[in-house]
Amino acid sequence: MQFNPEKCRIPDEIGKPFIDPEEIWDFINQTESTPDRVREIIAKSLNKNRLTMEETAVLINTTDPVLVEEIKEGARTLKRNVYGNRIVLFAPLYVGNYCVNNCKYCGFRSSNHEQVRTTLTDEEFVRNIEALEDDGQKRLILVYGESPKYSPEFIAHTTKLAYSVHKGNGSIRRVNINAAPLDVEGFRIVKEAGIGTYQIFQETYHPEAYSWYHPANTIKGNYEWRLTSMDRAQQAGIDDNGLGILFGLYDWRFEVLAMIRHTNHLEACFNVGPHTISFPRIKDASGLNIDTKYFVDDDTFEKIIAIFRLAVPYTGMILTARETSEFRAKAIQYGISQIDGGTNLQIGDYKYHHEETEKNSDKQEDQNLHREQFKIGDDRSLGEIIDELLDNNFIPSFCTACYRLGRTGEHFMEFSVPGFIKRYCTPNAILTLSEYLVDYATPEVAAKGWKVIENNMVNVDEKFRDELLKRIERIKAGERDLYF
Numbered sequence: 388m389q390f391n392p393e394k395c396r397i398p399d400e401i402g403k404p405f406i407d408p409e410e411i412w413d414f415i416n417q418t419e420s421t422p423d424r425v426r427e428i429i430a431k432s433l434n435k436n437r438l439t440m441e442e443t444a445v446l447i448n449t450t451d452p453v454l455v456e457e458i459k460e461g462a463r464t465l466k467r468n469v470y471g472n473r474i475v476l477f478a479p480l481y482v483g484n485y486c487v488n489n490c491k492y493c494g495f496r497s498s499n500h501e502q503v504r505t506t507l508t509d510e511e512f513v514r515n516i517e518a519l520e521d522d523g524q525k526r527l528i529l530v531y532g533e534s535p536k537y538s539p540e541f542i543a544h545t546t547k548l549a550y551s552v553h554k555g556n557g558s559i560r561r562v563n564i565n566a567a568p569l570d571v572e573g574f575r576i577v578k579e580a581g582i583g584t585y586q587i588f589q590e591t592y593h594p595e596a597y598s599w600y601h602p603a604n605t606i607k608g609n610y611e612w613r614l615t616s617m618d619r620a621q622q623a624g625i626d627d628n629g630l631g632i633l634f635g636l637y638d639w640r641f642e643v644l645a646m647i648r649h650t651n652h653l654e655a656c657f658n659v660g661p662h663t664i665s666f667p668r669i670k671d672a673s674g675l676n677i678d679t680k681y682f683v684d685d686d687t688f689e690k691i692i693a694i695f696r697l698a699v700p701y702t703g704m705i706l707t708a709r710e711t712s713e714f715r716a717k718a719i720q721y722g723i724s725q726i727d728g729g730t731n732l733q734i735g736d737y738k739y740h741h742e743e744t745e746k747n748s749d750k751q752e753d754q755n756l757h758r759e760q761f762k763i764g765d766d767r768s769l770g771e772i773i774d775e776l777l778d779n780n781f782i783p784s785f786c787t788a789c790y791r792l793g794r795t796g797e798h799f800m801e802f803s804v805p806g807f808i809k810r811y812c813t814p815n816a817i818l819t820l821s822e823y824l825v826d827y828a829t830p831e832v833a834a835k836g837w838k839v840i841e842n843n844m845v846n847v848d849e850k851f852r853d854e855l856l857k858r859i860e861r862i863k864a865g866e867r868d869l870y871f
């Protein structure tokens with residue numbers, strides 16, 4: 388993908404980054420929220436249009452509880468109408484926690500001498516992947532600290548290793564990455580290894596706040612290097628980008644609008660916006676001691692999620708096990724489309740817990756924050772999460788079809804190509820759920836799952852229902868990895 392300098396403001400050309408704090412604050416301070424305007428904007432989004440900075444600022448400035456409820460209702464309708472009942476599931480796997488940076492909010496920061504440092508050996512890595520496959524996982528995000536140990540070659544090596552592991556009917560079909568920004572050559576190396584999405588969270592878009600949390604004498608202290616990561620990733624051919632803000636570092640109103648600006652930048656420069664947006668909120672971490680002034684409460688966080696759903700209707704939205712099961716269940720309604728399940732942040736622990744569970748011991752012990760990045764809010768197993776999704780008629784999905792068939796920008800297609808979801812997404816979600824039910828579910832969960840599949844057949848294009856039913860039978864007879 389080439390830069391399009393005509394439409395695209397890049398730092399080198401204008402001498403300042405595409406995030407201009409003054410511009411963002413002007414939008415927030417000079418935009419008024421009126422009932423008519425809010426309703427007009429919700430209607431625009433429901434017609435599948437991206438919102439502008441000004442329109443997003445109107446939603447941000449909406450405080451009237453009745454209108455906030457309408458924003459959330461709008462997001463709920465958009466989610467239901469456009470994306471249907473699917474929830475994509477994945478698992479994070481921490482590969483190593485050595486880190487040269489000193490981010491004030493993170494348990495892995497270099498000055499935290501209580502953190503026990505480790506990197507999975509190949510053998511440990513494989514055993515953990517096997518344990519994840521035994522749970523039924525198909526999609527992973529590999530997570531790394533920033534260290535010379537985690538070079539592009541190392542990230543590429545672990546990616547390929549993950550794809551190579553097959554235990555029983557298990558396989559990892561998509562490996563996403565959350566790691567420090569690379570240069571263009573580095574991004575090329577990981578792209579060639581077959582990564583899915585490359586996630587980098589800006590943490591905070593506000594330059595001064597950024598400098599406060601990320602000391603200047605560290606690599607991560609360079610705001611622009613991080614801000615322009617996705618530009619380099621695109622130049623290297625990675626067009627699946629995952630953006631994120633760590634909510635709680637700075638004023639959420641600024642952060643939301645700045646990410647819309649980042650999205651506009653990527654669309655203008657590369658014709659493709661973020662593949663996913665993540666919503667991490669600060670959680671307790673080993674030795675964490677930061678001001679809580681900007682922490683975001685649950686009600687505001689729900690509003691933020693709803694605003695993003697309306698403002699960037701085509702993007703996948705991720706909410707991890709940082710949040711509690713109750714909060715995740717709510718957020719799924721307003722727009723979250725991907726969650727992790729069975730999450731365990733202690734490095735190498737999937738294998739350990741798997742072996743313990745086989746010996747019938749209790750599941751998760753309390754987290755040991757000196758061995759992990761932060762505290763999680765939802766420690767349910769993948770099976771428990773699937774059980775709850777099925778109770779609510781959601782289709783848990785492990786689908787990776789588009790990415791493997793080269794249909795990149797799939798979220799955009801889901802949203803913009805008429806019939807795409809009925810033709811591809813729902814049938815593929817059903818096929819991956821069928822595999823899960825046959826291979827990994829308890830008899831009770833399997834019974835529920837087949838019922839949910841039956842209920843959701845009306846959401847499959849009529850022309851494909853017969854073929855889908857045939858493929859489900861083929862899965863029951865032992866075939867795997869079937870998709871449309």
Ligand code: SAM
Pocket residue numbers: 492493494530531532533565566567568587588590632633667668669670671672675709760761762
């Ligand atoms: N080291 C790489 C980096 O910083 O880009 C990889 C990411 S780090 C292991 C994953 C993400 O965890 C960070 O980008 C940050 O947003 C988030 N994080 C760090 N500390 C956190 C905390 N205390 N609570 C919640 N999320 C946190």
Ligand code: SF4
Pocket residue numbers: 486487488489490493494495496497531532533607
């Ligand atoms: Fe290191 Fe990333 Fe944690 Fe910062 S957020 S200390 S870079 S692991």
